[in-house]
Amino acid sequence: MKLADVRAQMSGGILVVSIEGEIDMSNARELGSAIARRLTNEALGAVLDLSNVSYIDSAGIHVVFDLRERLKTRGQALRLVVPAGSPISSMVELVDLPRAVGVVETADEALAAIAAAVPQPNPSHGH
Numbered sequence: 056m057k058l059a060d061v062r063a064q065m066s067g068g069i070l071v072v073s074i075e076g077e078i079d080m081s082n083a084r085e086l087g088s089a090i091a092r093r094l095t096n097e098a099l100g101a102v103l104d105l106s107n108v109s110y111i112d113s114a115g116i117h118v119v120f121d122l123r124e125r126l127k128t129r130g131q132a133l134r135l136v137v138p139a140g141s142p143i144s145s146m147v148e149l150v151d152l153p154r155a156v157g158v159v160e161t162a163d164e165a166l167a168a169i170a171a172a173v174p175q176p177n178p179s180h181g182h
Contacts, residue, residue, distance in 0.1 A: 059108070061089055068099045069169050071162060075107035078115030087118040091125065099173045100132030102165040111143045116150050123156050132172045133157070134165035 059076040072090050094101055103119065105111070119135065126133045135158045137147050152158055159165050 059086055061086065063090070063093045065098070066102075066166060067170065068097070069166055070094050070098050070101040071104060071166070072101060073104040073107070073162075077110040078108055078118070079110065079112045080114035083112075083114035083118045086115075087121060090118075090122060094126075094131075096129060098131060100126060100134070100169040102134050102136060102162055102169065104136040104162050104165070105143060105147075106136055106138055106141065106162075109142045111146055116146070116152075119152065119156060130173075132169040134159055134168050136160065136162050136165050 059074050059078050059082055062073045062075075064071055070090075070093055072093070074086070078086060090101070090103075101122070103122070123133050133156055135147070135152060135156055137144055137152075137158050138160050141147075147153070147158060157168060159168060
């Protein structure tokens with residue numbers, strides 16, 4: 056079984072985490088920790104790009120919900136990228152992630168959704 060590869064980068068103040076491979080009980084906790092370590096308080100939020108995830112089980116879904124709660128308490132947004140027809144799209148629908156977290160088809164849509172959802176700092180305050 057191929058475990059997940061994780062790449063993370065900042066884009067416009069938003070952490071974009073691209074995951075490739077499989078997310079299951081053998082790597083879900085480690086994956087959640089890796090994402091949490093990269094997420095700063097200054098970030099507007101996080102995008103989890105699951106476009107290249109071929110399998111996710113309940114442990115992986117739990118990581119998503121846990122991350123959503125952590126971000127929500129910090130006033131940060133979370134969006135998932137799961138293209139239509141993805142191997143994990145039926146699981147994503149089954150656990151109602153589109154309603155609970157927000158699922159879009161592309162990383163660009165996710166970045167735009169977070170930018171729109173998070174209040175922008177007021178530039179007239181001289182920061």
